[in-house]
Amino acid sequence: MFNNKELFKTSFQEQLVSRLGKSIEEATAGDIYKILGSLIREYVGRDWAETNRAYKVQQEKQVYYFSMEFLIGRLLGNNLLNLGMLETVREGLEELGWNLEEVEEQEPDAGLGNGGLGRLAACFMDSLASLQYAGHGCGIRYKYGLFEQKIIDGHQVELPDDWLQKGNVWEERRADKKIEVRFWGHVKVWEENGRTVFDTVDYERVWAVPYDVPVIGYGAGHVNTLRLWSAESAMDPAKMRVEGQNSYYKFLDYNRSVESISEFLYPDDSGYEGKLLRLKQQYFLCSAGLISVLRTFDKLKLPYGKLPEKVAIHINDTHPTLVIPELMRLLIDEKGCGWDEAWDITTRTVSYTNHTLLSEALEKWPVGMVRELLPRVYMIIEEINKRFCGMLLKGDPHSQDLVSRMAVIESGQVKMAHLAIVGSYSVNGVAGLHTELLKNDVMKPFYELYPERFNNKTNGITHRRWLMHANPELSRLISESIGTRWISHPHQLLRLERFKDDASFRERVMDIKRGNKLRLASYIKQKQGIAVDPDSIFDVQVKRLHGYKRQLMNILHVMFLYNEIKDHPSAERVPRTFIFGAKAAPGYYLAKSIIKLINVVADAVNKDAQVNGKLKVLFLENYSVSLAEKIIPAANVSEQISTAGKEASGTGNMKFMMNGALTIGTLDGANVEMHDMLGDDNMFLFGLRSEEVLDYYRYGGYLARDVYRQDSRIKRVMDQLVSSGSFCCHEQEFGLIYQSILDHNDEFFVLRDFAAYAKTHAAMERVYLDQGAWASKSIVNIAHAGHFSSDCTINRYASDIWGIRPVTL
Ligand code: 26W
Secondary structure, three states, X not given: OOOOHXXXXXXXXXXXXXXXXXXXXXXXXXXXXXXXXXHHHHXXXXXXXXXXXXXXXXXOOEEEEEOOOEEEEOOHHHHHHHHOOHHHHHHHHHHOOOOHHHHHOOOOOEEEOOOHHHHHHHHHHHHHHHOOOOEEEEEEOOOEEEEEEEEEOOEEEEEEEOOOOOOOOOOEEOHHHOEEEEEOOEEEEEEEOOEEEEEEEOOEEEEEEEEEEEEEOOXXXXXXXXXXXXEEEOOOHHHOOOOOHHHHHHHHHHHHHHHHHOOEOOOOOOOHHHHHHHHHHHHHHHHHHHHHHHHHHHOOOXXXXXXXXXXXXXXXXXXXXXXXXXHHHHHHHHOOOOHHHHHHHHOOOEEEEOOOOOHHHOOEEEHHHHHHHOHHHHHHHHHHHHHHHHHHHHHOOOOHHHHHHHOOEEOOEEEHHHHHHHOOOEEEEOOHHHHHHHHHHHOHHHHHHOHHHEEEOOOOEOHHHHHHHOOHHHHHHHHHHHOOHHHHOHHHHHHHHHHOOOHHHXXXXXXXXXXXXXXXXXXXXXXXXXXXXXXXEEEEEEOOOOHHHOHHHHHHHHHHHHHHHHHOOOOOOOOEEEEEEOOOOOOOHHHHHHHHHHHHHHHHHHOOOOOOOOEEEEEOOOOOHHHHHHXXXXXXXXXXXXXXXXXXXXXXXXXXXXXXXXXXXXXXOOHHHHHHHHOHHHOEEOOOOHHHHHHHHHHOOXXXXXXXXXXXXXXXXXXXXXXXXXXXXXXXOOHHHHHHHHOOOOOOOHHHHHHHHHHHHHHHHHHHHOHHHHHHHHHHHHHHHHHHEHHHHHHHHHHHHHOOOOOOO
């Protein structure tokens, strides 16, 4: 149906009538989206069932990727692309009077994640299915995704993201596969036939109901499953003994507490209640996910010793680490394994990816909380800890210090990263530098103990969403020039390099970029009423707002440029447009204040007639996957300016590179690998190296105040933060930012790197004047970006960590 335009048009209209009772003339864009989505969902049903059957019959090893975040974004366009139906449907709709892009805009953007970690999980899903691996996602179906950001009076305001309000055409609720998850209670222990039996009593039951979303692979007919769990009440009101009002209120309380488990992504965990809820969410995911994995395994009728041959469980950061004690619990208490056997199975099944070295992001749970909420699981964690510490002490009886540094339970807290390393067979970092720091700094004693477990898997992005879908014109040009093999073999993009000196190719690349810039400009005009010059340099920083990512350095530099223009109004300048997009965690006041600063500067700059035509600044609200797809193809410059050693990998950097933007960046995360391929000629590097940053942290020697005193450009912008003058609203507005730099000595070396940053910007501006040279660098970037396709990354996970092969259907 989808391969034949006329057939598509007829069936589409029939569906419109039979389901909604509307003719094509009466339908709204929302109706068109809904019907199209449901049609596709039904169409893939057969392939989905077929894929599952093949996995079962062939008894293939299956990977389950456990993640608290799946930032999948919109699915319509991508699904059509992967099914090879994009053009038929586009043309068919066109003939019916509808524009596909407009229909795509109707889909809510599934924001079930914060940033890179969640988006990586989504790219991995796409690659697993496209490369025909048996790999599934396991996550939570949050009723509300990451908050919707509104900018009001320059401030970030958070609104609930009610993405399920109009239903979700992609998901399939599978009530028959629901699972009971248990919280609280007490553990009874007794001996029976020479075995110790553990039984939890007086627990609270919660239903975990799976909603399955098909993950459609490119071209191959493979459809994997993203299983998202939703919490539902397990109390039957009919069976409730009527004990008057009391039991009624208990019932309401219970229902409320159950609903909250899958209500929000990252509820505020600054207080005890929030922390408890987050721990509940994590266990909910782990327990439901594991029980369902074991149910599938049980159908094979194999002994549990074979589990690691048939199942790989991967944990995306430490958030799902409870799979380790939970798998132990299931194997020991329910499947009759002894401790040693269960431990052997668990540590051959679970693998772990670390995504951050920032100490504040390494999860720890208070012992009392874990013991009360999950009494049996806590006993198992205690036993793991006891055995692990005992093993360390046996190796060296004087190693008490080492033991307290490495213990799983220490100072009344459960350290999840330690538990994750001790209980898994593979620990990987997400870029070369990050893995080295993991091994030789943050997790050094663990690396010394288990060197064979540690490995690197540099992140990647799916070129299907980030190039083919987001930038169709560039994709077409690539296919016209080197054929279409790059689609299944992204390394083939390297063949573009021979066009870097080809004048007409360069021109076409720049034309496509200009077209994308025009489209973004019209979006900006429509949203903010501001006109931006498509011939100015589009310089973009879009990512979570965080101190280490240094959006602050970027905006201080913009303030400096503004001062320059004001001081020398007649000097010739390359027109520049600075674009920001970022969400700040609701409780992160400094980050929110930086958002306000960007907006205040934008306001002052954009309404100043004197700089008009030379400088524009924009903060685009509600940065999300779908907005990223509009912004990234339009960028000339990609800002990747984190303090060296802090950004584990970054994946935005790869998306920009793939779309031909040139990077200005530090030697951090995957920028290092980009630089290895591109060299100094095709990328603009600046700033401290990670060893220098580490040295400063270790030995001191940096005083932000010295830089402030010595560099008049810096002094001026810093002072502008706290004096009512060109930018400021009132003097205290940006006091927090000012203090973080000058009173708390600039934790992220913003002032230390400022001069180098400004100098590199100036050099970059000069290169832009030579459009031919710029185009050539842009082409080299695109050519090398195939290296960062998540297909390559997933192939390495598959062979080095999971031990799986593609499955032929
Ligand atoms: C404590 C809970 C928590 C939850 C999420 C702490 C921190 C997070 C971050 C949002 C995790 C994250 O997104 N990390 C990013 O992961 C990407 C994929 O590996 C990397 O490219 C980024 O460098 C890293 O910051």
